[in-house]
Amino acid sequence: MAHLFPAHPSMSRRDANRRRANRERMRVARNSETQDDRDVRLAADAERHQHRRALESIEENGRRRAANSQHMELQRANESVDESIRRRAANSRQMQLRRTNETSMERERRLLDNADRQVRRRSNAVARDEERGRNAQRQLALRARETSTDRHRRQVLARDAAVRRADQLRMASAGVARRAAEWPLPHYLGPMDVECSNCGAKHFAQARISSNGHSFNACCNFGRVSIRMFEMFPTEIQSLLEGQDERCKHFRAMIRNYNSVLAMASMTATVDTPSGVGPYCFRIHGQVYHSTGALRPLPGQPSSFAQIYIFDTEEAANELAGRPVNRECRRDIFVQLFNVMQRDNIFAQSYRMMDGVVREEQERARQENRQHIPVKMVFEKKRH
Incomplete structure (x- = not known):
């Protein structure tokens, strides 16, 4: 099925919701504990972690320290001033409790460790100065080239x-x-000014396969894919995409909502969300399917996808604007887009005509006192 804008699948967030619920339960439990309860919990956690760390290898110790450092840096970068003050006060109380309970041997070992850290810190300062000198020489060489x-x-x-x-x-x-x-x-990345020699799409210079080439894969697969441009682009859609008034800006800000309600089929696929940090992305395994249902919804169910195209413009606009997900969308834009689809899209016209055929068959069956004959619509792809 074709529709006016590209569709986007919705992703499940079950694991994220479960982790969020666990964090909320933990936050509520910790907010209700007294300071003595908190000190006892932290001391027990420290003892448990100390036992676990005594059993880990050198590689595991290094990985844990690196992960903890990254996590702590991110956490402190996002905390507010009040959160920072509370954290430092809690750390101070925890340190006082720990030193109050330490033995003379533990105190002596702590002082020796502190002295060793000071020596390493001074040695690192010398190494840091030497590294800065080498970096300065590298920068001079890079700027020359x-x-x-x-x-x-x-x-x-x-x-x-x-x-x-x-x-x-x-x-x-x-x-x-x-x-x-x-x-x-x-x-x-520099200006996006390198044009593909096959289709004219603009790219960053770093996206070139070779240093002096002007053929790209992302846009047209090195000229193997040729997409016919719109010869008569709907003026209503063009004005919404290019206009600078508040109505056009609103349309572009909410374009995914307008796109989704005009889609004629649902998109399904096997989706894999990669773990780790970075921008949200997903991988699709196997075939992507576009599915459509019956011409009319079941009794008591709202219309979805192509079922909306059996309505007239006013009914369709009321249906779409009344959905909670579209509460920020404008009814007049729904009217405009629906009119464009009914006028220019052959599939939207086919669904409207299909509804008329079904109604005629049902009326004839009623007059002839018989069961109505199921009516089906088949889309065939022309093969040249």
Whole structure:
């Protein structure tokens, strides 16, 4: 089935919801505990972790420390000022409790460990200065070989960093604390100005397969895929996509909602969500299916997908705008889009005509006092 905009499948979040519920239960339980309960719990946790760490290998110890460091850095970057104060106060109480309960041998070992850390820290400072000198030499060599695009990228990043530092100083002088997570990390790829020699799509220079080539895979599979451009693009849709008034901006902001309600078929596939950090993405295994149901919904059920196209424009707009998921959408845009689909889309016209054929058959069966004959509609793909 074809529809006006590309469809997007919805993903299940069952595991995430379960983890969120567990965190909420843990938060409620800890909010109700007294300070003595908290100190006892932390001491028991520390003893349990100490026993577990005594059994781990050197590799396991290194992986655990690296993961803990990354987790702690992320957690502290996202905490507020009040959360930071509470954390430091809790750490102070925990440290006092631990030192009060330590034996003379444990205290002596702690002081020796602290002395060793100080020695390593001073040695690391010397190594750090040497590394900075080597980095400076590498930077000079890199800048001597950089292209104009590389130089422009470096200057943009340096300018952004300077603006952020100035903003941080200004906020600090005003007594306003900012969290590190609020500052975006820019990643500049240069201008998107390299055109594909086959279809004309623009790409970043780094997306080229070869350093001097102008043929790309992502857009047209090196010229093997040719998509016919719209010869008569609907003016109503073009104005919504290109206009700058509030109505057009609203349409582009909510375009996924408008797209989903106009889809004629549901999309199903076997979806795998990769683990780890990074932008949300998913993999599809095997075949992707587009499924459509009966012409009319079951009694008491709302219309879905192609079933909406048996209505007239006003009924369809009321049905779509009345759905809770579309509470921020505009009814007049539903009217406009539905009219375009009924006018220009052969499948929407076929569903409307199919409803008329079914009604005629049902009326004839009633007049002739017989069971109505099931009516089916088949879409056939032309093969040349």
